[in-house]
Amino acid sequence: MSRQPSKKRGGASAKRNGRAAANGAAPDSGQLLRWYRDMLLIRRFEERAGQMYGMGLIGGFCHLYIGQEAVVVGIQACLGERDSVVTGYRDHGHMLAAGMDARGVMAELTGREGGYSRGKGGSMHMFSREKNFFGGHGIVAAQVPIGVGLGFSHRYRGEDGVSVVYFGDGAANQGQVYESLNLAALWELPVLFVIENNKYGMGTAVSRAAAGSGLHARGGGFGIPGRLVDGMDVRAVHAAASEAVAEARSGKPVILEMETYRYRGHSMSDPAKYRTREEVNRMRRDRDPIERLRHVLESEGHAEEDALKAIDAEIREVVADAARFAEESPEPNPSELHTDVLLEA
């Protein structure tokens, strides 16, 4: 029985070019192509997940990341192997961008033995110690103090790792976020808070849920600087994150508010009555992060069309392979029901 997903296949190519970028250098063609590939992997993976959900292969809640790919790809590109990452329940993109294997993620979605949590976690609960990916948390904003704790553990051990905490505009109103901001600032912890503002907390527009002058300003009372970033532009994300990660690494927590957009519903069972079809279409047409980068790659001469087509084909194969694996992987053995409740002392 294979307990670990295969390591080679399908993970993001995020080679983590933090150093160059942190020095302020413009991303080179190789980086841009990797980002294109990583964003496309997330897009195609999520499209396939949506399709498999419709076929009944994936159950429960399934929150797709389509539209928001530039955020996680731009930020993860600034991180190194010593850094840790934690996020909420819209987490498939984060796992792929952290370098986790597409097969293992998809097989977890289908609730199979080959999944990262061996089928016991599902869409919202996946982890990889190897990739320093600490979940995957299903309770809105619970990951925020956890991420601060990861930053604490880096600092406690005298390592220079950064903890990146992703959360949404909805989570940004939770009380524990402010307890966390206070602790991170008070104890000078290496934490980067990334607010993925995709405009809606489930069906509630940000303007109906959040008072004040913008989520990025929410750390002001704690002395935590916040910046508003175009989360649909991977280069802008990467530039902002390069700077913010370096600050956080030095013990100065930072907030980056990413203006982004999810094309799909909150989860798979979203009637989408809270926004118009036209609004979604406009975002897809005018702001799509992948089309935008593709245009940059072509117009600035970073890649020939053939190279992009080759990437498209590779990603299609990776996702098809992951889907095949996720369908073929057996369900967990019934004996798994009672394992992993406690560790042996």
Add this chain to the structure above:
Amino acid sequence: MPVAVTMPALSPTMTEGTLAKWLVAEGDRVSPGDVIAEIETDKATMEVEAVDEGIVASLAVPEGAEGIEVNATILWLRGEGESADAVTVAEPPPPVVELPPAVVKAPPAAPARPKPEAAKPALEPDYRGETVEMTVREALRDAMAEEMRRDETVFVMGEEVAEYEGAYKVTQGLLAEFGARRVRDTPITEHGFAGLGVGAAFGGLRPVVEFMTFNFAMQAIDQIVNSAAKTLYMSGGQMGCPIVFRGPNGAASRVAAQHSQCYASWYAHVPGMIVVSPFSAADAKGLLKAAIRNPNPVIFLENEILYGQRGEVPSDADYTVPIGRAKVLRPGRDVTIVAFSRMCATALEAADTLAGEGIEAEVIDLRTLRPLDRETVAASIRKTNRIVSVEEGWPVAGIGSEIAAIAMEDAFDWLDAPVARVTGEDVPMPYAANLEALALPDAARIAAAARAVCYA
């Protein structure tokens, strides 16, 4: 008329103190607000201020006197022109004071330093090493200190744990030895620091998170249950969470409903969690050390009233008490009484009463509430054929409900009487002293329940 100045109660559970230092002498004139003495309790040294105006006629207790009960006269004040002699001759009778239940339940004819009965059977049977007498409070502190010396990843965090040395002085001396990196004062932000602790545990550290009391942990219960207890399972075994949440649990004394609740059954309900609640000083140390070394999240329920109780404690730094094993505090053949934490003392008191009536009760300290030691409970029922469960907590879905289920599932054929439960009353804890006493189990109720199952 001379005025008596009495030993003040400086905390809800203080019953006695030491007059560490007099700051006035006979003949001194004092005004309200003047500091007249320093009083030392087992938690802290505090200054006592004069409330009345007058001239110190006499000091009723010498400097350094220990074990002075709350409300005992410590000093006489006379008015201007009153004779100092009149004071010593005309000593009024001691004031009648309604003692809080904690005091009422102290062992009878308590000496200055009452020893709980559990001090005697406190050690694991196989321990042959040195022991030293200390309080539960000191035993807990030593457990943390020893584990912090042994393992660099262990750190302590919570409200007032460092510079204040613990709201109940359990972390006394830790900051001095280990420094601010490993002994962290937090803001009053239970949800936040509990979550931070969980993250630190995921990140490879071993946090000991103190809640000032477990009542406040309700602010953090999502992080405790959803993040700490469930993540190992949800990660398919990858993401252990070695963390200890500790602090006083249950009723203290006269602090009313929001500060007097037993959380034993709340946490014992949750798979992925270990729940420990020691009684003796030796178990407090041995179980806390085991909890810190355990790779799983542990809820460690202490009791404020037990903090000052003394007992013999192994001094071997490798001494631990296994989690998941109950202990027979007193063997008996007629009826089993199971209890945990402070209720063990009450159960032992009831057993004494019953022994005088010819009923030999077997008293079991559960010690760990999850995983509960079913075998020890069932084995005792097979011997006595009767069982009484005792807890401070509420009856509905309580630990006693679980004991009743175990009796049915594992020892049904041996039961000669229905299981009896003695629990806290099914009401929020009242403030009034008499009502509070009525709301908590006492030895008389336990003895009555034991007689009932013995049909005596």
